[in-house]
Amino acid sequence: MAGQDRPELVAAPDETALEAAFQARVDAETRIEPRDWMPEKYRRFMIRQISQHAHSEYVGMLPEGNWITRAPTLRRKAALLAKIQDEAGHAAYLYSAAETLGTTRDQTLEDLHSGKAKYSSIFNYPVLTWADIGTIGWLVDGAAIVNQVALCRTSYGPYARAMVRICKEESFHQRQGFEIMTTLAHGAPEQKEMAQDALNRWWWPALMMFGPHDADSPNSEIAFKWKVKRQSNDELRQRFVDMTIPQADFLGLSVPDPDLTWNETTGHYDFGPIDWDEFWRVVKGDGLCNRDRLDARRSAHEDGAWVREAAMAHAEKKRAAKQNVA
Numbered sequence: 437m438a439g440q441d442r443p444e445l446v447a448a449p450d451e452t453a454l455e456a457a458f459q460a461r462v463d464a465e466t467r468i469e470p471r472d473w474m475p476e477k478y479r480r481f482m483i484r485q486i487s488q489h490a491h492s493e494y495v496g497m498l499p500e501g502n503w504i505t506r507a508p509t510l511r512r513k514a515a516l517l518a519k520i521q522d523e524a525g526h527a528a529y530l531y532s533a534a535e536t537l538g539t540t541r542d543q544t545l546e547d548l549h550s551g552k553a554k555y556s557s558i559f560n561y562p563v564l565t566w567a568d569i570g571t572i573g574w575l576v577d578g579a580a581i582v583n584q585v586a587l588c589r590t591s592y593g594p595y596a597r598a599m600v601r602i603c604k605e606e607s608f609h610q611r612q613g614f615e616i617m618t619t620l621a622h623g624a625p626e627q628k629e630m631a632q633d634a635l636n637r638w639w640w641p642a643l644m645m646f647g648p649h650d651a652d653s654p655n656s657e658i659a660f661k662w663k664v665k666r667q668s669n670d671e672l673r674q675r676f677v678d679m680t681i682p683q684a685d686f687l688g689l690s691v692p693d694p695d696l697t698w699n700e701t702t703g704h705y706d707f708g709p710i711d712w713d714e715f716w717r718v719v720k721g722d723g724l725c726n727r728d729r730l731d732a733r734r735s736a737h738e739d740g741a742w743v744r745e746a747a748m749a750h751a752e753k754k755r756a757a758k759q760n761v762a
């Protein structure tokens with residue numbers, strides 16, 4: 437054939453054909469890998485979601501980090517330290533997964549520090565007592581697991597594989613939190629009161645983690661088409677509520693929702709309206725802790741510059757030494 441040994445004569449497949457082939461792969465449940473052709477919109481969509489997810493893990497360390505020195509026992513301190521270290525690891529896998537799409541870590545971090553990139557609304561609430569640490573493990577990691585189990589089957593290979601390991605670790609985190617809550621809820625009246633107060637403050641923000649209602653979720657349509665999402669924001673939120681209410685019952689605590697009722701017909705709990713004004717206020721940067729969180733992240737980045745420079749200098753020295761030997 438004429439074009440075979442003259443590549444410039446082979447017509448480049450047009451974008452429409454490439455997109456159709458891409459969609460067919462997605463529909464056939466074949467994972468998309470970094471070297472595969474993908475629509476530019478998919479690439480940018482995945483960078484958006486994966487980097488926001490990475491930022492959430494990264495910023496999520498801050499509220500818990502403040503409690504390491506105040507953990508009530510050495511065992512609790514060791515468990516909390518291990519959990520926070522895991523969150524740093526999750527951020528690292530996720531930043532690496534984003535890098536496979538052609539962005540750089542410097543760029544994604546710059547987007548976080550400038551306030552351009554989002555991270556989960558939940559980390560903009562204050563952590564006032566030790567019971568809040570229990571509640572974060574129980575509810576925040578519990579919600580993260582529900583969302584992330586669905587993402588283990590997401591279409592982008594590096595993201596889906598990162599999720600498998602992350603989910604296993606989140607499950608330890610959830611149990612760490614539930615254990616703290618069990619101790620408090622079955623302890624002195626003051627401890628039980630502290631546990632109930634933490635649940636009162638974290639319940640609604642935890643439900644907001646799943647994002648806006650499906651009807652108000654602009655990214656969902658394309659996310660379903662590309663099989664980035666397998667279940668909707670509302671479906672996952674409902675699953676979380678159904679899973680968590682029996683746990684609250686076991687603890688003898690009640691969620692702050694007068695409309696909560698078991699619905700015999702649907703086999704699910706019905707729950708009251710979410711305050712979406714609060715949600716959007718927090719997402720847009722005006723929550724109780726948004727400014728503190730970003731300030732803390734920026735300072736940590738600046739204070740850590742010498743570590744990055746030292747690591748680069750060391751790597752360069754090793755590279756040069758290897759070249760000299762060769």
Ligand code: FAQ
Nearest residue numbers: 489492493496555556557580644645646647653654655656
């Ligand atoms: N907070 O169209 P949708 C963790 C934004 S990890 C802030 O529905 P989508 C571990 C959304 O980005 C927790 N922003 O968006 C841990 C979009 O804005 P954009 C993080 C939110 O992507 C535990 C706009 O609203 N997990 O907790 C939130 O289809 C303990 C419209 O929304 C993940 O990131 C929110 N809650 O669905 C660490 C999971 N919700 O980008 C430390 C991966 C929505 O158009 C301690 N992400 N927005 O400007 C996802 O599954 C999805 O991105 C959703 C949102 C479900 C979060």
